[in-house]
Amino acid sequence: TVSEPKVILKADWSQIFRGETVTLSCQIQGGGGTQWTYEWRQNWSNIPPTSSEYRIDKVKDDHSGDYSCQGRSGFLLTQWSDAFRLSVSRKPQPVLSVSPSWLSPGASVTLSCEVKPPSAGWRFFWYKAKKYGSYSYELLPGSSNGTQQNSYIIHGQKHTAGYVCRAGRGESAFYSDYSEPSFVWSAAFPPAASLRVNPDRVQLFRSESVSLSCEGNSTEWRVKRFPETGHLSDFNCSTWGTMTGSSCIIKPFWSDGGVFWCESGSGEFSNAVNITVQDKDDGIILQSPVHPVTEGDPVTLSCRTKQQKLLSDVSFYHNNKLLQNDGREELKISAVSKSDEGFYSCEHSGQKSPQSWMSVQGEEASNI
Ligand SMILES: *[C@@H]1O[C@H](CO)[C@@H](O)[C@H](O)[C@H]1NC(C)=O
Numbered sequence: 392t393v394s395e396p397k398v399i400l401k402a403d404w405s406q407i408f409r410g411e412t413v414t415l416s417c418q419i420q421g422g423g424g425t426q427w428t429y430e431w432r433q434n435w436s437n438i439p440p441t442s443s444e445y446r447i448d449k450v451k452d453d454h455s456g457d458y459s460c461q462g463r464s465g466f467l468l469t470q471w472s473d474a475f476r477l478s479v480s481r482k483p484q485p486v487l488s489v490s491p492s493w494l495s496p497g498a499s500v501t502l503s504c505e506v507k508p509p510s511a512g513w514r515f516f517w518y519k520a521k522k523y524g525s526y527s528y529e530l531l532p533g534s535s536n537g538t539q540q541n542s543y544i545i546h547g548q549k550h551t552a553g554y555v556c557r558a559g560r561g562e563s564a565f566y567s568d569y570s571e572p573s574f575v576w577s578a579a580f581p582p583a584a585s586l587r588v589n590p591d592r593v594q595l596f597r598s599e600s601v602s603l604s605c606e607g608n609s610t611e612w613r614v615k616r617f618p619e620t621g622h623l624s625d626f627n628c629s630t631w632g633t634m635t636g637s638s639c640i641i642k643p644f645w646s647d648g649g650v651f652w653c654e655s656g657s658g659e660f661s662n663a664v665n666i667t668v669q670d671k672d673d674g675i676i677l678q679s680p681v682h683p684v685t686e687g688d689p690v691t692l693s694c695r696t697k698q699q700k701l702l703s704d705v706s707f708y709h710n711n712k713l714l715q716n717d718g719r720e721e722l723k724i725s726a727v728s729k730s731d732e733g734f735y736s737c738e739h740s741g742q743k744s745p746q747s748w749m750s751v752q753g754e755e756a757s758n759i
Pocket residue numbers: 433434452453454455456457
């Protein structure tokens with residue numbers, strides 16, 4: 392006796408994405424050495440294939456539907472199989488995360504790539520972004536055939552860099568889209584490129600004009616911004632400032648803060664600076680170092696008004712914990728250590744400044 396045929400999806404995963412190659416197979420149990428020809432239906436209307444396998448290169452949305460098959464051999468005809476439902480989903484979107492997001496010299500950086508919606512069978516491809524906002528990616532070592540693991544560790548990363556990932560699977564090398572770039576930021580001046588901020592602060596009033604200057608061996612500097620919120624398309628100086636020579640001038644009442652850095656024509660990234668904007672003109676800001684402080688060095692933090700008036704009777708906070716409020720104007724640390732790293736903010740008669748990260752680097756790191 393011949394049993395009812397069955398439509399099987401030949402894949403190790405059940406979720407199929409637009410653009411993938413799909414093979415459906417019609418399986419008939421029993422029937423001995425019967426030479427079958429096959430008939431296929433999609434949504435109950437006949438479709439061309441006559442072999443046991445129906446292969447679709449680059450599936451599209453209208454390949455979704457209910458598939459069934461039947462076998463024929465002379466006068467012998469099987470029943471139609473139960474319908475197999477093929478659903479074709481939009482291309483998956485990988486999401487890359489980078490940890491930590493600010494570099495501590497010598498530490499390794501872990502990239503993790505997650506495909507959304509989740510599904511099986513992926514290999515992961517890892518890239519370094521040569522430029523932010525253009526598809527100029529360089530495959531990272533060891534990932535030309537993809538990695539089975541959805542994480543990748545980078546050792547010895549010293550400077551600001553952007554990364555993207557994508558996932559691929561199947562013999563026809565179907566790829567997801569690229570992820571949005573994710574960054575590991577370095578606040579330390581690299582040898583080839585540096586960004587200086589004038590005024591030399593990480594907290595600025597919205598009504599201030601700011602100049603961001605790129606220094607180093609390049610004629611083609613670009614200042615970029617990774618916005619705190621908002622659109623990834625707002626990354627070029629020209630959308631929120633004016634590029635003159637190697638400086639980006641941001642006029643008063645420019646948009647928002649974010650992480651700023653320079654890119655040279657050859658794709659070198661400078662140190663990064665996380666600028667926070669104080670919206671209120673009568674608010675206060677914390678004055679803290681823009682660049683990492685070297686272990687053992689002294690550091691002074693203060694709290695100021697827009698007119699740069701030094702405030703007294705200030706409370707200073709470290710990682711949201713009160714650190715000092717004894718009437719002194721400044722928070723002085725005579726020799727910083729790694730444990731002083733973290734978020735700082737200040738408070739004066741009910742007004743609170745934004746908080747900013749102070750990074751502390753080892754003595755050897757400052758000689759790189
Ligand atoms: C088959 O039906 C599905 C919905 O059940 C539809 O999405 C698909 O476009 C249909 N395909 C054709 C070729 O009619």
